[in-house]
Amino acid sequence: MERHPLNLTVNGKPYAVETEFRKTLADTLREDCGLTGTHVGCEHGVCGACTVVVEGKAVRSCLMFAHQAEGMEIETVESLEKEGELHVLQEAFAEHHALQCGFCTPGFLMLVKGAVERGEELSDAELRHLLSSNLCRCTGYQNIIRAVRAAIDTFKEKASAVPEAAR
Amino acid sequence: MRNEKATFGQSVRRVEDRALLTGKGRYLDDLQPPGCLSVAFARSPYAHASFTTIDKDAALAMPGVIAVMSHADLAPHLRNDRLVVGLPSAAITLKVDRPVLAIDEVVHVGEPVALVIAENRAAAEDAAEALDIDYEPLDVVSDCRAALEPDSPTVHQSHDHNCLASFGFSFGDVDQAFADAAHIVRRSFDVHRGAAMSLEGRGVLAVPPDLDGVLSVWSSTQTPQALKTQLCQMLGLDPLGIKVRTPDLGGGFGPKLVTYPEEIATTAAALKIGRPLKWVEDRREHFVATAQERDQLWDMEMALEADGRIRGLRGALIHDHGAYTARGLNIPYGSAVTVPLPYNINAYKLDVQVVLTNKVPVAPLRGAGQPQAAFVMERMLDAAAETIGMDRSEIRALNLVRADQMPCVKPLKLRGGTNITLDSGDYPATQALALDKAGWQEFPARQKAALAEGRYLGIGLANYVEGTGRGPYETVSVEVQRTGRILVTTGAAAMGQGTETMLAQIVAEQLGGDMANITVRTGDTTGSLGFGGFNSRQTVVAGASAHQAACTVREKLLAVAADLLEADAADLEIVDNTVALKGVRGRHLPFADLAGAALGLPGFKLPGIKQPGLLSSDQVVIDDMTYSNGTAVAEVEVDPRTGQVCLLNFVLAHDCGRMVNPKLVDGQILGGIAHGIGNALYEQMVFDEDGQPLTTTLADYLLVSAAEMPQIHIVHTESPSPLNALGVKGVGESGVIPTAPAIASAVENALAPFGVSITSAPLSPQTVRRAVRQAGGAA
Ligand code: FES
Ligand code: FES
Numbered sequence: 001m002e003r004h005p006l007n008l009t010v011n012g013k014p015y016a017v018e019t020e021f022r023k024t025l026a027d028t029l030r031e032d033c034g035l036t037g038t039h040v041g042c043e044h045g046v047c048g049a050c051t052v053v054v055e056g057k058a059v060r061s062c063l064m065f066a067h068q069a070e071g072m073e074i075e076t077v078e079s080l081e082k083e084g085e086l087h088v089l090q091e092a093f094a095e096h097h098a099l100q101c102g103f104c105t106p107g108f109l110m111l112v113k114g115a116v117e118r119g120e121e122l123s124d125a126e127l128r129h130l131l132s133s134n135l136c137r138c139t140g141y142q143n144i145i146r147a148v149r150a151a152i153d154t155f156k157e158k159a160s161a162v163p164e165a166a167r
Numbered sequence: 168m169r170n171e172k173a174t175f176g177q178s179v180r181r182v183e184d185r186a187l188l189t190g191k192g193r194y195l196d197d198l199q200p201p202g203c204l205s206v207a208f209a210r211s212p213y214a215h216a217s218f219t220t221i222d223k224d225a226a227l228a229m230p231g232v233i234a235v236m237s238h239a240d241l242a243p244h245l246r247n248d249r250l251v252v253g254l255p256s257a258a259i260t261l262k263v264d265r266p267v268l269a270i271d272e273v274v275h276v277g278e279p280v281a282l283v284i285a286e287n288r289a290a291a292e293d294a295a296e297a298l299d300i301d302y303e304p305l306d307v308v309s310d311c312r313a314a315l316e317p318d319s320p321t322v323h324q325s326h327d328h329n330c331l332a333s334f335g336f337s338f339g340d341v342d343q344a345f346a347d348a349a350h351i352v353r354r355s356f357d358v359h360r361g362a363a364m365s366l367e368g369r370g371v372l373a374v375p376p377d378l379d380g381v382l383s384v385w386s387s388t389q390t391p392q393a394l395k396t397q398l399c400q401m402l403g404l405d406p407l408g409i410k411v412r413t414p415d416l417g418g419g420f421g422p423k424l425v426t427y428p429e430e431i432a433t434t435a436a437a438l439k440i441g442r443p444l445k446w447v448e449d450r451r452e453h454f455v456a457t458a459q460e461r462d463q464l465w466d467m468e469m470a471l472e473a474d475g476r477i478r479g480l481r482g483a484l485i486h487d488h489g490a491y492t493a494r495g496l497n498i499p500y501g502s503a504v505t506v507p508l509p510y511n512i513n514a515y516k517l518d519v520q521v522v523l524t525n526k527v528p529v530a531p532l533r534g535a536g537q538p539q540a541a542f543v544m545e546r547m548l549d550a551a552a553e554t555i556g557m558d559r560s561e562i563r564a565l566n567l568v569r570a571d572q573m574p575c576v577k578p579l580k581l582r583g584g585t586n587i588t589l590d591s592g593d594y595p596a597t598q599a600l601a602l603d604k605a606g607w608q609e610f611p612a613r614q615k616a617a618l619a620e621g622r623y624l625g626i627g628l629a630n631y632v633e634g635t636g637r638g639p640y641e642t643v644s645v646e647v648q649r650t651g652r653i654l655v656t657t658g659a660a661a662m663g664q665g666t667e668t669m670l671a672q673i674v675a676e677q678l679g680g681d682m683a684n685i686t687v688r689t690g691d692t693t694g695s696l697g698f699g700g701f702n703s704r705q706t707v708v709a710g711a712s713a714h715q716a717a718c719t720v721r722e723k724l725l726a727v728a729a730d731l732l733e734a735d736a737a738d739l740e741i742v743d744n745t746v747a748l749k750g751v752r753g754r755h756l757p758f759a760d761l762a763g764a765a766l767g768l769p770g771f772k773l774p775g776i777k778q779p780g781l782l783s784s785d786q787v788v789i790d791d792m793t794y795s796n797g798t799a800v801a802e803v804e805v806d807p808r809t810g811q812v813c814l815l816n817f818v819l820a821h822d823c824g825r826m827v828n829p830k831l832v833d834g835q836i837l838g839g840i841a842h843g844i845g846n847a848l849y850e851q852m853v854f855d856e857d858g859q860p861l862t863t864t865l866a867d868y869l870l871v872s873a874a875e876m877p878q879i880h881i882v883h884t885e886s887p888s889p890l891n892a893l894g895v896k897g898v899g900e901s902g903v904i905p906t907a908p909a910i911a912s913a914v915e916n917a918l919a920p921f922g923v924s925i926t927s928a929p930l931s932p933q934t935v936r937r938a939v940r941q942a943g944g945a946a
Binding site: 001020022023030031035036037038039040041042043044046047049076077078080081086090093094095097099100101102103104105106109127128129131132134135136137138139140141142143144145 | 180181183184185187188189190191192193194196197199230231289290364365366367415416417418420449450662663664665830831833834837838839840841842864865866870871872873874875876879902
């Protein structure tokens with residue numbers, strides 16, 4: 001199978017790789033970019049373990065070919081920790097025991113990152129609806145729900161603590 | 168046992184989390200050694216067929232394909248064609264060990280037939296599809312009851328029947344119990360459990376011998392020791408010539424405790440071609456080739472006194488074993504002994520038949536037969552309560568084993584021959600807590616009000632006793648290293664439950680409380696004798712060894728410091744990774760210095776200790792199992808017109824002895840309940856009459872998502888186990904056991920106006936609708 005050159009931008013960094021047209025974004029991130037934080041749980045678009053953010057939107061990277069993502073901004077779980085400091089979402093997941101085996105975790109983090117950073121006011125039903133995009137076999141979700149709620153609150157607090165001029 | 172800074176019993180954060188949250192976890196598929204090739208398996212598309220030839224030519228001509236191997240190619244490298252992994256049992260009459268690759272007959276869809284090696288997985292899969300195999304389809308056994316008919320086709324051509332084993336349990340005078348009973352209740356049950364569905368499938372990486380001549384095998388397994396033993400036996404290897412390790416596991420839940428043909432075949436092939444090989448299971452393979460739990464058919468009778476006391480219980484169980492033995496008789500055995508455990512029952516008789524079918528082998532799934540047993544016992548009690556006209560909670564309170572009976576010896580034996588002894592707990596009190604939290608007393612008012620609006624609410628309950636801490640032991644070594652860091656090494660295997668955190672907490676409790684100064688290595692197969700992770704055992708058996716090793720290291724640490732500080736050990740304490748003279752500022756020695764001194768100097772006496780080093784390796788042997796218990800209460804709303812069940816509230820009051828980390832206990836329970844809700848309402852492996860699995864994607868086989876989870880309330884009580892120094896019991900399977908029966912009880916209660924009887928799980932909308940229709944419900 002023929003490989004074709006491809007330029008990807010992941011977490012702000014350029015990656016020049018060569019892949020077959022049929023290779024998914026998930027496999028390309030993992031195998032060609034060395035970013036193994038994105039996991040593959042089903043390869044058919046149901047579990048959400050492979051969720052990454054493309055152009056600001058949560059996307060199942062097992063349902064997208066890498067070549068389709070050329071020229072787009074891609075964010076993976078590896079982008080969340082900044083200079084050794086965990087993202088509020090990561091902190092909240094650790095604090096509320098929202099992960100066990102951790103295999104689904106990168107997908108959940110990338111799924112809800114947007115809602116957290118926008119400080120969205122989600123009702124319980126809306127939050128459950130959002131989280132129902134992804135599957136977790138270990139936690140029973142209750143602690144994930146708690147963690148995301150806590151992260152939204154912390155993010156809002158932090159944002160309002162920043163002095164007006166610095167915003 | 169309280170020391171300077173408590174970690175035991177605290178809801179501390181997990182030591183595992185940082186790596187997993189930042190994308191730095193190392194799961195099997197993340198390991199990519201240079202020159203590694205990919206493996207795909209060609210699998211049987213038939214539930215039963217014979218074949219003679221595998222034409223590889225087209226596959227070998229495809230781009231990127233390196234090799235194709237069948238049984239004939241691997242056989243010269245194997246000591247045995249078949250993988251013998253079943254636990255021994257005298258009751259087994261047929262030998263059904265699975266071949267590493269199919270030899271001339273395939274007996275379930277998904278059975279591996281050939282192994283394809285290529286530069287990448289996609290190329291390997293393309294080539295596997297291009298293999299030409301001359302399958303001749305044979306008659307299929309797809310139903311475990313029909314499999315017992317005298318004229319049934321057979322699962323294996325070489326056998327003339329399908330009954331792998333018949334055995335039974337019996338105590339007390341059962342006939343007498345039924346002879347003059349005031350009430351006799353009869354029910355038949357069809358209890359299905361599906362597949363494990365860990366989010367990460369299985370996988371294996373084999374790297375041929377390095378400079379030291381050591382073969383490295385990595386596997387996403389719960390039992391690395393068993394895998395190492397099998398690889399040594401099957402490939403004729405010296406244990407010193409192979410290292411078996413586990414990376415981070417993306418869940419286990421039972422099936423990963425089995426040693427699988429793919430692990431042997433991939434390793435044999437890597438040795439044969441001298442290149443690193445990796446096989447990673449995809450989701451479809453997980454559905455067709457990883458062990459699952461599936462069907463049990465029960466016919467039961469219960470005899471009761473007029474006041475609701477149980478006189479006796481008898482019946483028969485047919486258990487679907489699948490096509491091969493992947494583990495043994497432990498699931499039906501576990502089901503059979505679990506049925507009467509929570510209650511005082513003087514007479515019990517159960518006949519068990521373990522039956523082969525042309526389906527993927529059955530092996531333990533979270534709960535391992537106990538959820539089915541609880542389903543049967545709790546449904547029988549509901550039926551009895553209805554017959555007698557008692558409240559469902561009262562008939563249970565009347566029959567539950569009481570606190571004053573503890574320890575309570577049951578006339579039943581564990582598979583190793585020791586008697587089952589319920590070691591501690593107050594079962595009636597736990598039930599009362601659950602009822603209280605769930606508002607059981609006030610429910611009839613809620614139900615009535617809803618009914619007036621045309622809504623059908625129901626409440627149900629179920630008790631359970633979970634056998635945990637399967638012995639005999641697990642090794643744990645604790646060492647204060649020359650750097651001052653504490654290293655804990657164990658054969659206990661982690662699969663996401665927080666095993667490292669649990670061990671670090673137990674060790675830190677004795678050694679100053681700084682968990683950040685502790686490294687835990689799980690799944691060790693070089694120095695640690697042991698078994699790995701299953702049966703909710705690790706906190707109990709590895710925890711006991713960790714506690715003992717840490718206590719010994721503490722003594723040594725203090726002895727060395729006492730010698731160097733010229734003080735009495737009793738006057739010393741551990742503070743910030745140093746040993747200090749109590750109340751005297753500045754008189755302390757860091758762990759690193761003490762560890763250095765403990766190694767000794769040529770010509771000098773060891774400081775205060777008889778053996779060098781600050782280490783201890785322990786295997787605390789615990790033969791008896793320790794029993795956790797609890798009560799679940801579910802509240803549901805059922806729509807009789809659509810059969811839809813909506814969970815409104817769920818309570819679990821439980822007792823798992825002393826808790827090492829309450830937050831982690833909650834996590835285990837919540838995950839177990841989610842799995843139990845799946846077993847109650849959604850998860851079903853469907854096969855057609857040709858043995859073809861019809862649910863092989865996550866769009867067909869439904870896992871519970873956040874949207875289906877009700878509010879869950881957990882009530883903890885702690886009755887320490889007398890069987891280990893820490894008083895702990897296991898909890899990994901607690902949540903899953905009572906969940907389906909509690910929900911079934913609630914659904915039956917909601918549909919009481921229609922007279923519906925719930926006798927199966929899962930309760931799909933179709934099942935509920937059918938039950939309403941059969942009961943003559945007008946809705
Ligand atoms: S791996 Fe992409 S949705 Fe499951
Ligand atoms: S933490 Fe294991 S699947 Fe979610």
